[in-house]
Structure formats: C-alpha cells, structure tokens
Amino acid sequence: MPIDILMPALSPTMEEGKLAKWLKKEGDAIKSGDIIAEIETDKATMEVEAVDEGILAKILIADGTENVAVNTPIAVIATDGEDVKAAANGAAAPKPAPAAEKPAEPEAKAETPVADAPAVSAPATVPAQAKSYDASSEFPAGAEIVHMTIRDALRDAMAEEMRRDGDVFVMGEEVAEYQGAYKVTQGLLQEFGPKRVIDTPITEHGFAGIGVGAALTGLKPIVEFMTFNFAMQAIDQIINSAAKTLYMSGGQMGCSIVFRGPNGAAARVAAQHSHDYTAWYSNVPGLKVVIPYSASDAKGLLKSAIRDPNPIIFLENEILYGRSFDVPKGDDFLIPIGKAKVVRPGTDVTIVSFGIGMTYALGAAEALAKEGIEAEVIDLRTIRPMDIETVIASVQKTNRCVAVEEGFPQSGVTAEIGMRIMEAAFDYLDAPVARVTGKDVPMPYAANLEKLALPNIGEVIAAVKAVCYR
C-alpha cells in the first residue's frame, strides 16, 4: 500500500508551517534518512528526513505552500514493487489526517497514522484569537497600522530602543548568532553587532548577576531567559540584588534592567518547562511585573520597560508569540506600565485576566454574549504595580467578578485580585469573587492530563454563570 508522508510538527507549539522546498522530485528513489524537503516554521527552517523507502510517487503540496496544517499528507511514496502511477492516482486529496499525537520534536519523521490505534486526546489548544479584541483606542491618531506577530513586535521594541539609547543591550542564551531560541531577537546581531547582542553560556545565575552589576553602573541590560523556568537559577540575583538594592542604598543605586522571556505553559513540555511565575515575582517590592497579551501591548510595554529606571520582569508566552495583532508604527508608541485596560465593555460581570489568560477571558465573553450575558473584560497588563482601581471601578458597575489565570491557585494573582476587591468593594459585590486557574498540580505531559490542568473557556463560562446565578 502506498504510504502518505504527512506534514510533521517540528516544535511543541507548531500547528502549521510552510513547505519551503522539495529536495526530491516525483519519480526519485527515496531511502530512509534521505532529506526530502525543507519546512519553515515560525521559529526555523527544518529539514525533513524520510523514514519509509520507495519511489516518490506524487507530491501533494507544492513548493512554497504556506500554512500547511500538521498531519496533512504532503506526498505519497510507492513502496517496493508497487505501481508508481497507481499509487499517485490513488493519493488522497490533501486534508489533515485524523488527529493523532504529534510526532516529537525536533527530528521530523513522517509517519503513517495507524487507523486502529487507541484514541489519543488532542493537545490542549489555546483559544483562537478573540475577534472582539481591539486595542486601537490607545494608538496615536493617524498612525500607520501594521499587522504583526507578538514576536516581531517584541523584536521591534528592542531594536527601536537600542537605536535610541546606546546603553541598552541584550544578553542571553542564543540571542545573537542563533537569532533567538524563539526568534524574538532575530536580526538584532546583524544591526547592532556582538557588543550589544551577546550570546551567553548556559549559566543563568552568572549572567543575570552580570546584567545586574552592569545595570548598577547605569547601563540598561535586557536579559533574555530562554524561559522563565530557567530564571529559577538566577532568582537570587533578580530578587536580592536587582529588586532590593535601591532601597538598601537609600535610593542611590538604581537598577534599570529588563528580564524577559517566555513564561508559563507552552504545549506538552511537562512540569519543569511550564511554570507560570507571575505570582512569584509579583510578591516582591522593588520589581515591576509586566505581562502583555496583544502585540501592541507587547511592543508598547516592552519599550516602556526598557526606558523604566527599575528592574522589570517582562513575561511573554511561547504560544502567543505567533499571534498577530494590529500595531501602530512609530518609535514613540508607549503603553504605560501600571495601567490596566478594559478591552471589552460590559455590564453584567467583570472578567479580569492577563497574558494568555486573556484568551480564555475573551473567548468566554464572546460565548456569553450569545447567551445575553455582557461581560466587561479587563486586561491587567501589569501585575505589579497592580491597577486595581480599574478593576474596582468595573466591579462597582457589574457587582460580579471572575478572575482568570493559568498559574496555580494558592497565593496566585487571582487570589490577590479577590482580596483587593473584598477590601475595596465588598459592599458592591452581589456574589463572591470567583477564580479560574491552572490546577494545583505540576504540569503533566500526557495530552489529556495537560488539557485538564489548564483553564479553558468552559470553566470561565461556568464561573461567570455561577456568580451571575444563572
């Protein structure tokens, strides 16, 4: 039977990619291990190796095709003794194969889906981008708008600030020659050179300390952690050195530094690579903690963070990197740190969230609207200092609140939100504040368990209905 070659998943978060180039043509003999094609993901261009042997009977997806979904058949191989023409003619129309567990990264091996394999859950999927999200009220009048990914918005923010101020530099693992483990620093080395875009060894504790030391002299480092999970190695320098020195020095020694990188769960990377540290850092006086949801906030907030004279924890999200939003052009587009944003006005309930939690909040709000519940959705954007006033003003209007985060429930950011509302607006509440959080377990690997561990739109909807007594 002819074998379908499927579009492989080449990273934990890849859902589709571009078939950049075929390296074999129809009629070619293929041996196991041959490089047959190049596939471009949002992170890198990868070579695809053949697993099966035979004759390449038909190419189903042509060179240069974009947005090819994972598991779509991209070619057919006629195995030994099979009629090549028959195999080619019998090829299925290219549509995604039934959901199966994604092949592990990074070695791309096309596999034939096994029809009678036990059912495997589809991995948890972050809700699609909410249609109702519109940040344009904060855009400068008349600014040209470009549609760009969060990844590119972050890159542009750094590049613009590095052009503006020679004291700004970026250091971290793979930020320079590799162009960023998640491509966030792409092109910076080429523009700014190796003195300002510095590859470090894999020694977070040491290079975080070096960054802080440089910042104490007045330089403005951007320290990239490949993920904030690895910043645990460096957390002493972040907290004991960066956050406290201004106070301990009686105001003499400021520390203008940005620690940034992806935070929280990606997809199927298990407990040590999925931790959400928002609540941890938000506990520390002396730090500011910023966590954008959209591309324009990512850009405007990162630029503000780089200009800020204090140590900033800037929490990104791997899954959001590839999401695109409208962003105004211009070097002076800043979003102030410490200001929440009402991203969807409503009257019946307030949903507060931040970062990737916004995908659940907005998804739920859209669904609830169809049932006649108008939710006001607030994106905190900065966790410390927390703009609780915006939340309180909303709760005074809606009298109900659901707080949403991916982090753990105990001592979480949503716990803080609930307490602050109780302190400031208890008499306005018609129902206890509810929260939707990640479950109180280390992140599991199995697709079904991971899905259960993360929040979802359904949980937010249920919480909203509970506080609305519906």
Added chain:
Amino acid sequence: MAVAARKTKAPAQSKAAAKGATKSNPAKSGADKPLSNMPVFSKEEELHAYHEMLLIRRFEEKAGQMYGMGLIGGFCHLYIGQEAVVVGMQMAAKEGDKVITGYRDHGHMLACGMESRGVMAELTGRRGGLSKGKGGSMHMFSREKHFYGGHGIVGAQVSLGTGLAFANWYRNDNTVSLTYFGDGAANQGQVYESFNMAQLWKLPVVFIIENNRYAMGTAVSRASAQTDFSKRGLSFGIPGEQVDGMDVRAVRDAAERAIEHARTGKGPYILEMQTYRYRGHSMSDPAKYRSKDEVQRMREEHDPIEQVRGRLTRDFKLGEDELKAIDAKVREVVNDAAEFATHDPEPDVSELWTDITLEKARA
C-alpha cells in the same frame, strides 16, 4: 604571563613561614638595596598605609564596642586583621576603578574614601547613614566613590562585580572592577560561571579572594577540595597568585600586576589574599573552632599594622611622638563618627515607603 598559579611571597598561611614576616626584615633602611625581592614602600607610602589601616582597625574596634552597647543591631562583621588587603589593593587602584565586596565591608568603604560618619551612622541605623539607615552594616554604596556594596548573599557579589567589569568593557573606559570575596564564597557555583564569562569576554576584573581561613566556622580544609585558591581559575586560563595578605607591600605589589593585566585587556586575574580575621565571623560568634593560640600568634607575629609601624620606626626612624599624633588623629575621626552615629536621629518614618522604585531615571 604563564597561566600557572604563582606561589610567591606568601608565608602567612604556612606554619614554617609563620615567623617569617617580622624576622626577615626584608627592606633595608632607605630601600636602596633590598635583601629580598619584597617590594619596598617609600616613607610616604608606609605612612599612608599605616593611617588607612589604623583607621579601619580603630573604626572596627569602636563598632564592636558600640554593638556591645546595643547601638548597632543585627549582623556586624568586623574586618580586624584583614586591613592590609583592601588598603594595599586601593594603593594600586586608580580613580574610577570600581569596588564591590560581601558583607564584611566596613574596611572597604573606608579605604574607598567613604565618610566614617556615614558608615558608622548606617551601622547605628540613623538618617545620616550612607543608606539613610535602610541598609545597615552589610549594605552601603557610593556611586561617587565607585563602591558598589555591601552584599549579603555569599558569592552574589562575584557575578555583580563581573557585571561591573562588563560595564567597563562596554564603555571602554579603561577602568577595572575589584571584586572581593572570601574563601567561603569561592566555593559557590556562580563564581565559576563568572570566571568563565570574565575570561571568555576578557573582562577587566580582579578577583580578590580574601582567604581568612574560615568560612564562618568552617576551616578551609574542611570545605574546599582545592585549598590553593589561586588555582581556582586555572581551568579557565585565569592566572592567579597567592599573596601574603598580612603584608600591605606584598598586596600592593600583586595588585599592580593584577590590575595592569586586567586594564590592558588581558582579562581577569585572581589574587588569593592569605589573611586572618581576629574576631569571630560576626559579633555573636565565640570562635570556638580555632585555638586562642592561633589567633594570638597571628596578632603577635603577622599583624599588618604592627609590621608597618615597625618599619616606620626602624627603617624610617619615625619617632613615637609622630606615630602617636597619627593615632590621635585617627581616634579623633573615629570618635567623631561614633558621636555622630549615636546622636543622629533615626530615619523619618516616611522613609519606610521611599526608594522602593524610582519614578524617573536618574539624570
């Protein structure tokens, strides 16, 4: 220079050499023909070193006394016995070179020229303290004097000090970072992360390991697989040498080599200063882990201040009156600092809420 660790002029640690420093009389009067290759100080240099070390000694004694009186709280780590290290290093440094150390930091601050009133008032937690009373013994800073603390987490200052050197390199301002830490900190992981990056990027940093033989109560031999700290950078290709840290001349001599190495773009350099603290680790340490004899022997035979004093009287024929005048001047400064620190008011309560974050960048 060769990467191999040098072991020169460092008798203080070994029993065989324990009596060496005072008896060898290395420098002849006038210093025109030294008997050994021990570096020689001019009279002015000896006087300077004497004054600086004495100031630290008297200041620390006073701090100890004030702690006993309840005027100083919390932790208070005294530098008594180790004075030659920072004084000798500072004699080789030039304006703009940055200094950073751990929590045994009063001596470093005084040697950097920070006001003794401000240091003492910080120890007593008063508003005139260098950190407005908010840092205490372990946390003082002076941008003006290029002193970057004052750090309470063992080893953290090594990465920070490497960062200071990074800034020097980034700005290409021809200054170096003098990064001090102890034999205890020398076992921390981030020290080696810093060594690696410092050498990889050829950062202008001198790592000064003040080996006072005890990490709190743990003797070096009980905590360190490699007790020759000058070798700790060997695998990175960082040169190092052991130095008699009780002899201010040896310290300055080694410091000049090390600083020159760093300043001329050759990267980091390690100086193991073999020194000794007379007091306990902190005020509450009875120091039962070592014998009274050991302390007594160091004080009598290797005291850094007595060595200079001896040379001043013996080689430079300084009279008792002149020495007494210096002593009196130092006491006056220290007493004035103590007086100030005793009567200066505590910080205004509004200070609780200031200096947490900056509103605007400094000009």
